[in-house]
Amino acid sequence: MSAAGAAAGTAPFDGLVVVDKEPGWTSHDVVARCRRVFGQRRVGHAGTLDPDATGVLLVGLGRVTRLLRFLGALPKAYVADIVLGVATDTLDASGAVVGEWDMAGIGLEEARSAASRLTGPIDQVPPMVSSVKVGGRRLHALARQGLEVERPARRVTVHRFDLAEGGEPGVLRAEIECSSGTYVRVLASDLGAALGGGAHVRNLRRQAVGSFSVAEARVVGALDPSAVLSPAEAMRDLDRVVVPEPVAQLVASGRSIERLGLGVRGHGPFALVAEGGGLLAVYEEAPGDRLRPAVVLARR
Secondary structure (H helix, E strand, O other): OOOHHHHHOOOOOOHHHHHEOOOOOOOHHHHHHHHHHHHHEEEEOOOOOOOOEEEEEEEHHHHHHHHHHHHHHEEEEEEEEEEEOEOOOOEEOOEEEEOOOOOOOHHHHHHEEEHOOOOOEEEEEOOOOOOOOOOOOOHHHHHHHOOOOOOOEEEEEEEEEEEEEOOOOOOOEEEEEOOOOOOHHHHHHHHOOOOOOEEEEEEEEEEEOOEHHHHEOOOOHHHOOHHHHOHHHHHHOOEEEEEOOEEEEEEEEEEEEEHHHHHOOOOOOOEEEOOOOOEEEEEEOOOEEEEEEEEEEOOO
């Protein structure tokens, strides 16, 4: 199916596009362009990237938009520069400077020691420029009005926070692997504070979301129907369960099913696929050693 065909009224695409977002684009900009490229309105993204940031943005088309919450929950990997000695109101290079410190004496090993204390499960306060909602309003909308509100800390996990020399004085190159919901700009700011000053992030690039990496991503200008991954491929990071035809009919009806009958272990969520490989549904744990549907894609 071509994008032109979709625009002309044929069946819309159901799938996933792995976009390499370029600087200056908002995540909403990418979604708007994908609507035009693929000729359909039902498009959404998993995991916002700031306008200055680049890298992997997962965009769902058609029925895969219903699956985006599972993609948004996947761990992330980033690279970034951390500039020591300068704090900004946005915690990145786009903001106004709000503090400066002489941190020329900070060595790499001292910085690595501080980064190790920011590794593992940590409590992190979302920045005012984030899309988190407080009191029903997004923080970045409040920040544009010059408002700052109290934000509850959230528990996140930083799996890896590696630092190297950044190629110029006062700059560190960071490689970070973290849970969903982690803000790299906050990590940079907290690192600066832990070293007795301040810091901000620049050149932030998301290298991967789960198994979806920049190696398979395309910039917006290179998107076409060949970039669309199937719904089954979109859920490739979930536990995969191949179900026989009689069970597939139950799944298509949205019925809960016995875990033991499928030989399923673990906590899920589970991608249930037909013997032919197509995604039927995503199921989650239910009481009584059963699985219940979270999202059903199969049509009866």
